Amino acid sequence: MKLIAGIDIGNATTETAIAKIYNKNIEFIASGIVKTTGIKGTKENIHGVFASLNQALKKGKVDINDLDLVRINEAAPVIGDVAMETITETIITESTMIGHNPSTPGGVGLGVGYTVNIKSIKNMQEKQPSIVIIPRDVDFLEASSIINEAIENGIDIQGAIVQRDDGVLINNRISKVIPIVDEVSLIEKVHEGVKTAIEVAPVGGVVEVLSNPFGIATEFGLDSYETKMIVPIARALIGNRSAVVIKTPKGDVKERKIPSGKINVFGKKRKMNVDVDEGASVIMDVLRECNPIEDIKGEPGTNAGGMLEKVRQVMANLTKNHPNSIKIQDLLAVDTYVPQKVKGGLAGEFSMENAVGIAAMVKSDRLQMQMIADELEKEIGIKVEVGGIEADMAIRGALTTPGSNTPLAILDMGAGSTDASLISKDREIKSMHLAGAGNMVTMLINTELGLEDKDLAEDIKKYPLAKVESLFHIRHEDGSVEFFQDQLDPKVFARIVILKEGNMIPIPVNESLEKIRMVRRNSKKKVFVTNAIRALKMVSTTGNIRDIDYVVLLGGSALDFEIPQLVTDRLAQYGIVSGRANIRGIEGPRNAVATGLVLSYGEVKKNE
Structure with a gap:
């Protein structure tokens, strides 16, 4: 009898499988999993290898000195x-302002007029439509009083631009409903006497006129050439609840590559x-x-x-x-x-x-992994060898999934890479390693939502969302409602939260649940669905993905609550049956490579 350990050093985790091999039979007795230490394929991995191996030995009640051989994977993708x-970037010159979207604008509707300082409004001679500029030294009580007096005197007030966060306070105290945009920090740069358009949508709505190039052209009387030039303005305003466009003599907005x-x-x-x-x-x-x-x-x-x-x-x-x-x-x-x-x-x-x-x-090359094997062998005093290519080992492990058989393709979806492998009926294996997996999805979520917090982005990727609608109930992202007997933490009231392991983590961005969910799902599709199609085309013997009948999903990302469904749904369009693996009937989609390293050794012994 021989006691063999297979160890898979991955980008995110290091996994171990221990088995007894006797009379050409293989009996798996334990497995272990820990976070990978260092960058995959470097000597720093040894600490994680020790931890994973010791975890498995403890579970199997086996002493390390009883091991006959340790096999590690030949890790092709070692760093990503x-x-x-x-x-592109949007650049504003002079004092043209676009896209200001404060959290609480005042009023509602569209207002078009010429800018005038609130302190000068009493001295206005012309009765033209006016947009009032309210600087910081004028509080909401004084501002609302002056606006009401001006309206009584027949001045056509169409809207207001406010430096303070006073939009709602002013709106509640004036006799006419007008759009009010506040929190304009550099209000002194807004010229007086220039034509301006302000739009504030109702709660839950978005601007419609100023996010349409032809809407802007209508309000400012632009010709076809000028309409083409203001496309970046309209594009930047899409999805905003409020917007301001100011037309100055020299002002310009342009999109630059x-x-x-x-x-x-x-x-x-x-x-x-x-x-x-x-x-x-x-x-x-x-x-x-x-x-x-x-x-x-x-x-x-x-x-x-x-x-x-x-x-x-x-x-x-x-x-x-x-x-x-x-x-x-x-x-x-x-x-x-x-x-x-x-x-x-x-x-x-x-x-x-x-x-x-x-x-x-x-x-990478096999030489680098051999250096790790040699170093590990010195540390534990047991023979360590480099096994086969990672994707080849993974497909051997995948075949231990109940109901699987050759021919079979696998998609190993990890943190740093997406690997594919195809085994034919005569057990010939073709494999491919591609860049882009879980880490890239996290980056896309982090940047597209402007979080600047990778840990938060990782949680958004891995867990479902909900909206806290009261202190006693939440609405899940699928629309279902959940009630609670005990009062929820007031800090999460009216917030979008991540439902992580029984906890509610508020997301500190001013985006809707639908927008965050869309970014999360699109990021996963861009990476995993794209790479699934790309990888399977490469390993197909004909280059036609439709020639593949069965695909098994492996790796940490196959545990995600929606990635397998997204990939399965896309592959179904090609007539492919796919689903999450269950290695050895107990491990789920994990431990495929570690299991394959043991099995490939067993195959050699059977043939001897």
């Missing part, structure tokens, strides 16, 4: 990095380059044309070049190799939007700018 490149740099793709048969600012679809088309890929480099001195070279340099430092010897194996690019501060805005306005998210993955 993600970056976000904004490829930011040169993010070129990506150079070196394939075995051809070399191509592509500008990041052309968007993700063009980048991925170039990658497909250059497949199989030998290396990917970024243009020196650009954002794209810096991101890709950082990946290369980090890996070079960890492996003690020259940066030129580190090859980037794959890249995933996705189109997204990022909230960016509008340059030249008057109240800290933000606009959703076009951006490209990029994930890169470095190719």
Whole structure:
């Protein structure tokens, strides 16, 4: 009898499977799982390997000295990095203001008129439509009194721009309902006597006139050329509850492309380059044309070049190799939007700018994993060897799922990479490793919602949402209502919360539940559904995904509450049956590679 341990060093977790092998039979006795220490494929992994192995030994009531052999995975993707490149930006010159969206604007409706300081309104000679400018030194009581007096004197007040947070207070005290936008910090930059449009939507609504280029053209009397030029204004206002557009003699709003740099793709048969600012679809088309890929480099001195070279340099430092010897194996690019501060805005306005998210993955060699095996062998005094390619081991483990058989394809969806493998009836295996997985989804959620908190973004990715509608009930994201006997924490009242392990974590962004859910689901689709289709096409013997009948989903991301459903739904369109694995009938979608490392050793022994 031999006691064998298979250990899978992943990007996020290190998993162990221990089994007894005797008389050509394999009996699994225990498993372990801990967080990976260090970057996958480096010597820092050894601490996590020890912890995972000891956990499994303790469960199986086995002493480490009883082990005959430890097998670790040959980890092809050892490091990944993600970056976000904004490829457009909205710039305001002079005193044009757009897109201000305070949390509590006053009034409702659309107002168009000429700006006038509230202190000068009594001295107005012309009876033209007016937008009142209310600076910080005028409080809401004084402002509402002056506006009421002006309305009584026949002055046509169409709206107000307020520096303080007084919009609702003023609205409650004046005799006419007008749109009021407050919290305009740089109000002194708003010129007097210029034509201005203010729109405030009802609670729950969004602006309709000022988010439409032709709506703006109608209010300001623009010609076709000018209408084309104000498209960035309308685009930046989409989804806002309130908006202000000011037309100054020299004012201008323009959308400018930011040169993010070129990506150079070196394939075995051809070399191509592509500008990041052309968007993700063009980048991925170039990658497909250059497949199989030998290396990917970024243009020196650009954002794209810096991101890709950082990946290369980090890996070079960890492996003690020259940066030129580190090859980037794959890249995933996705189109997204990022909230960016509008340059030249008057109240800290933000606009959703076009951006490209990029994930890169470095190719490793077996030598690096052998160094880890040698180091581990010295530490524990037991023979350690590097097993087969990770995806090949995963498919062996996947075949222990009840009801599975060859031919079979697997999708191993982890934190750093998405791996695919296909085993034919005669047990020939073809595998592929692609950049982009759980970490990239977290980055997209973090940037698109403007959170600046990766831990919060990770929670949004992993757990469902709800809206706290009272201190005794919540509405789940699927519309169902849950009531509570005890009063909820007042801090979560009227907030969007994450339902995490019995706790309610409020999300500190001013977005609706539907918007947050949409960002979460779209991020998962952009990464996992895209990579699932891409990977399966690559491992298919014909290049046609429809030739694959069964797909088993593996890895930590297969435990997600909605990723398997999103992938399964998309694959069903190709006539593919797919679902979450259950390794050895007990482990769920985890432990496939560790199990496969033991099984592949057993196969060798059976053939001897």
